[in-house]
Amino acid sequence: MIPAQFDYHAPTSVDEALQLLRDADDAKVLAGGQSLIPVLRLRLAAPATIIDLGRIDALRGVRDDGDAVVIGAMTPHHEVAGHPLVREHALLLALATETVADPQIRHRGTFGGALVHADPAGDLLAPALALGAQMVIQGSGGTRIVDASDFFQDLFTTAVGEDELLTEVRVPKHTGWGAQYEKFTRVAQQWSIVAVAATARVEGGTIADARVALTNMGSTPVRATAVEQALVGAAPTQEAVRAAAASAAEGTQPPSDTNGDADYRRHLATVLTARAVLAAAG
Structure with a gap:
């Protein structure tokens, strides 16, 4: 049409x-x-x-800003996925971006555009939430910063007002953290049926800290806080990680559609969480 x-x-x-x-x-x-x-x-x-917004050069690029990596809203996916700063300090984001659609779309689609679109099956929302990203929003009233936990408000709805623009995203550095984005689809390049974003810091043979967020398990990305709490202090063994991952779907409201009902997605979430955390923890 x-x-x-x-x-x-x-x-x-x-x-x-x-x-x-x-x-x-x-x-x-x-x-x-x-x-x-x-x-x-x-x-x-x-x-x-x-x-x-394609002609606004100020909205493109990745830069180091001390304790954060700053990504311009109009930066294409392929640049985010391959940028050395992102891969060193926010590996989870790079790995998730590599799974977005196909190379053609990754060269045209933009990081900020995907976040503002706020499709709950989109692959960049959960990593942004897990990494504690902050969204820089500019409008007639000035500039404000919104945490990822408050940015995604509902299905296709964010904190960006009608007279505002998302200009850049500040991603706190997670240098040295392991990461994995575990995505389940039926066919290649499909939207995630369920996916799990996990990043972990291992010290002395135990998990010192962990961040886990879920894709397509509600109208917004979901932080699996119960899993995170259970992982801290645990050894990165299959038994310990699977026990922690068993609570991944608690409090979620996954959709039911032709790809699977809500119970199927809850089961997938626990399986994928265990896989993602084990890979992130090495």
Whole structure:
């Protein structure tokens, strides 16, 4: 199908983009376009204005900022996955990004665009939550920082307001932590039926700290805090990790669809959590 008619703008600065957002009555922001363009073609959305962020160079790139790695919202997935800073200090994010769709989409899709789209089956939300990422949001009222735990609010809904933009993401460094993104699909390049993002720090033969988050086990990514607490102080053995992973699905509300019902997903979550933690803990 052909999208409905709209006005198109391609600003070259964040301030210009924000002004366009303030002036438009019904606008959509275009990042990589891998989610928005199919929606427009199907006429599931028919905005009066499209604001394309592709020419704003300030929104691209990865940089070191002391205790955090900062990723521009318009940085393509392939750059995030392969960037030395990300692989050294936020390995979990690099591993998860490598699983996103196919190479063509990873070269077009953007890190910030995927986060703002907030599809619960998307592969970058849970790693961002597990790593304690902070979202930098800019709007007419200035700049604010929102923790990942507060950023994802509901199905396809985030803390970004209608007159605001996600400009960059601050990812706390987890240098030396092991990591694994364990994803279950029926066919290649499918959205995750269930996936688990796990990163762990092992000292003296025991797990000193762990972060675990789940993909597609609710309307937002879910932090498996009970698993994390059970892992601290435990040896990274199959028996100990599987015992901790048994509580992975507690408190979750997974969907039921043609890929599996809620109980099937709860079972998958425990199995994948054990695999992800064992791999992350070496």
